[in-house]
Amino acid sequence: MEPEAFRSAAHEVVDLMADYLAGVERYPVLPDLEPGTLRGRFPASAPEQPEPLARILSDYSAQVEPNVTHWQHPGFFAYFPTTGSGPGILGEMLMATLVANAMLWRTSPIATELEEVTVGWLRQAIGLPEDFEGLYTDTASTSSLIALGAARGAATGWTATTRGLAEQPALRLYASDEAHSSIEKAAMTLGLGRDGLRRVAVNDRFEMQPAQLQAAIDADRAAGEQPFAVVATIGTTGSTSVDPVGQIARICRQEKLWLHVDAAYAGATAILPEMRAPFAGWEQADSIVINPHKWLFTPLDCSLLLSRRMEDLRAAFSLVPEYLRTLDRDRPVRDFNEYTPQLGRRFRALKMWFLLRYFGLEGLRRRIRFHLELAAALCGWIDAEQEAERLAPTPFSTVCFRWRPRRFAGRETEAAASAELDDLNQALLERVNRSGEVFLSHTRLSGRFTLRVAIGNLRTERRHVERAWALIREAGRTLDREGVTVGEGVTIGEGATTSGAEGPP
Amino acid sequence: MEPEAFRSAAHEVVDLMADYLAGVERYPVLPDLEPGTLRGRFPASAPEQPEPLARILSDYSAQVEPNVTHWQHPGFFAYFPTTGSGPGILGEMLMATLVANAMLWRTSPIATELEEVTVGWLRQAIGLPEDFEGLYTDTASTSSLIALGAARGAATGWTATTRGLAEQPALRLYASDEAHSSIEKAAMTLGLGRDGLRRVAVNDRFEMQPAQLQAAIDADRAAGEQPFAVVATIGTTGSTSVDPVGQIARICRQEKLWLHVDAAYAGATAILPEMRAPFAGWEQADSIVINPHKWLFTPLDCSLLLSRRMEDLRAAFSLVPEYLRTLDRDRPVRDFNEYTPQLGRRFRALKMWFLLRYFGLEGLRRRIRFHLELAAALCGWIDAEQEAERLAPTPFSTVCFRWRPRRFAGRETEAAASAELDDLNQALLERVNRSGEVFLSHTRLSGRFTLRVAIGNLRTERRHVERAWALIREAGRTLDREGVTVGEGVTIGEGATTSGAEGPP
Secondary structure (H helix, E strand, O other): OOHHHHHHHHHHHHHHHHHHHHHHHHOOOOOOOOOOOOHHHOOOOOOOOOOOHHHHHHHHHHHHHHHOOOOOOOOEOOOOOOOOOHHHHHHHHHHHHHOOOOOOOOOOHHHHHHHHHHHHHHHHHOOOOOOOEEEEEOOHHHHHHHHHHHHHHHHOOOHHHHOOOEOOOOEEEEEEOOOOHHHHHHHHHOOOOHHHEEEEOEOOOOOEOHHHHHHHHHHHHHOOOEEEEEEEEEOOOOOOOEOOHHHHHHHHHHHOOEEEEEOOOHHHHHHOHHHOHHHOOHHHOOEEEEOHHHHOOOOOOOEEEEEOOHHHHHHHHOOOOHHHOOHHHHOOOOOHHHHOOOOOOOOHHHHHHHHHHHHHHHHHHHHHHHHHHHHHHHHHHHHHOOOEEEOOOOOOOEEEEEEOOHHHOOOOOOHHHHHHHHHHHHHHHHHHHHOOOOEOEEEEEOOEEEEEEEOOOOOOOHHHHHHHHHHHHHHHHHHHHHOEEEOOOEEEOOOOOOOOOOOOO | OOHHHHHHHHHHHHHHHHHHHHHHHHOOOOOOOOOOOOHHHOOOOOOOOOOOHHHHHHHHHHHHHHHOOOOOOOOEOOOOOOOOOHHHHHHHHHHHHHOOOOOOOOOOHHHHHHHHHHHHHHHHHOOOOOOOEEEEEOOHHHHHHHHHHHHHHHHOOOHHHHOOOEOOOOEEEEEEOOOOHHHHHHHHHOOOOHHHEEEEOEOOOOOEOHHHHHHHHHHHHHOOOEEEEEEEEEOOOOOOOEOOHHHHHHHHHHHOOEEEEEOOOHHHHHHOHHHOHHHOOHHHOOEEEEOHHHHOOOOOOOEEEEEOOHHHHHHHHOOOOHHHOOHHHHOOOOOHHHHOOOOOOOOHHHHHHHHHHHHHHHHHHHHHHHHHHHHHHHHHHHHHOOOEEEOOOOOOOEEEEEEOOHHHOOOOOOHHHHHHHHHHHHHHHHHHHHOOOOEOEEEEEOOEEEEEEEOOOOOOOHHHHHHHHHHHHHHHHHHHHHOEEEOOOEEEOOOOOOOOOOOOO
């Protein structure tokens, strides 16, 4: 594509982009589709001859745009939201044009140095000391994998990365029952196995219990196994609970274990001075992950990995074959590919630099505070509603609750009532999501089917949270009155039970 | 940023992008910088208050654009080029706007189904049978990690992913001396250790020797170790040599080993019917990686992983916690996060769909053929030049050679002459790269410092390759006449030797 043809095409695409962002509310957040219905609309083979761009763009408008799940819709409250903010998108546009690979300093000096600069900006903004350095990765899964890979290496005197784990004592990693699946996946990837991750019980606020952690470590040591790392979570995925990082850090210090803090979602709030309490002790961690693509309005992907042990990260992942050697290596140069399982790396610092400057820290604080206020408002409405109950504390902007009609009051311990409440809330979730106005997801807390409203989209206004709550109340009352339909048309009247389609009740 | 403000800002950015692509040749390919000189130009902390976009964009133009390594420059011949093609960039622009996370079908139905569609298009275009399915990952490193993770799991009856590798026999993986560092990194990450990778000797064409592979497997089995996978490379990174995949596949079948084919660079040429010979036998592989962001003109990042054993990939990386369960799971739905170490996934299918349609397969074939012709032309010039010699066959578009002044004829086996040739070619590389007109990288083949010209940038014309060759000849003659300067000013006259800054001579 000649530059002038590109210019004209890109201007056309910009209008599609701006129109989309301006009008995203015209779409149902979650498209009303059955799996497998889309692929048949496309040819079975790639075209042999070039197609006109106009046709590609019109197919985009007809076939793609309506059939994405609209993460940019202000009614997106599922999982943890990811915002494509204006400056973030502009940064991505330039990244895609430069295609500067940030694998070596030499393969793009500014990409490496702007990464050092903006990582430093973020470190200061969240109040961590200077001995934390870091880098961007694609996702929190990768960030945690790197941290745990370094921990594994350091704990074994680097046997893990030289001779491997075979014929060695079993390594043990600790995280709470509520820790993210990426920690377990890292254990699988790193060769520790799922058994390598010891799940530590949580209290009724879904926070790791330090005494249980200590007991698990002691038991493993007694069995001849080798504890090597603990993952503490600030803002778990289910309920956004906060593990007691200070107490866990003390245990890690005594036991000489690597402490990795997963603050992928909640870490963004550390830029608010008034929100530092949940983070007390995290400065003692060996490594920390925070995802700008969660609550810092950065388009997917960007995860920030900070560590006080960069040399251990490097020892775990550095390989410099001849074709990557450069004459720069005798100078103080950082080649970030030496810290990651991947070699190629996008120039993510560019979008971070754009958005940190465009919003300024005060602008980011104001927006995050607004989300916290919206969540607090929703909590107030739920707490004031006799037929709803929160199922977890709300330390950040994610509210966990369920609908509980009056007739269930005091019956929560009955198995039949409990199953019926699960079904009712699952049906409520489906109904509310089918409205197209909002998209919520769920989790299970203490075995209960739990609705989750995660507020973090830059475009969400108070009216969207109000509307979500109105839809939830309406659905809750209607379902209670009319009976619950779960999944493929199974209707359940009052008092009847089902295990539902979603696992054990 | 309000949609209309975004519209106007994005139009402005489009002009920066188009101007950049139109004028990239005004920049030296490799910026003339010392490591560490850029970071000091930026403030030490993020701004507290928002900054005007105009200032950010003008700083971008002044501080960022001139200081990237210009991968889009038509004189970029280093490593393997990555092109930000027009349709690829347009796709990225829309990806950044939708921010549709392709982790679950439900989190963006079209992202999942368009991935199935375009992966199918690519599979057919490269002539692989229907039993290959696949997905996009960020990089070949990740694709190979996934394949080897699945192989590891399958070979151990999934002990590797459940109980872990501890107290188990050592697993052994085989790849040639010329295999990419990502394979060794995967061995480190997966807990096999660097020793887990057995390097198989190559012949004088840098191709794996099947008899040596068989011998290594036999020796490891005799020692009580457990061979589990072989990586064959079609287009190694150093010399782009081609392992004999058919013979290796036969050994893998007999030995019941997983065969992973790394065709990250060269795989793109399989869309040319006349170029299928190097790929003979790859249809017997268990998994194959090809990088669209190398020679299919896709902006970073996009790697294609194909496999006939998708269920094994899934078994190695699937975890479905409650908060990711969806009501779609009893239907034929593919949730791609179950096949990857990462959870979040960009909507890469969108840019692939754009560019496959925009170019058409014939358009892609024409451009790749052109690169092959340019490489053949360069080979012709080198072969006709008495003072240059190719150091490897050129099966694709990457030419490996060195300058060898007449006085060295017949002296290559002398250690002093060999060291001097290395220094001369290293100095030549530095000098040519300092010209700003081209950027070449190097490798070491049979111990010799080797210049590499990798042709694969969409914007490269014949005149750029001609100019590269002119610069190389000129530098070679000048250095031979004037003496060699290596690294920090060490001047070496005729007959003098040095080990250089780049490792053993």
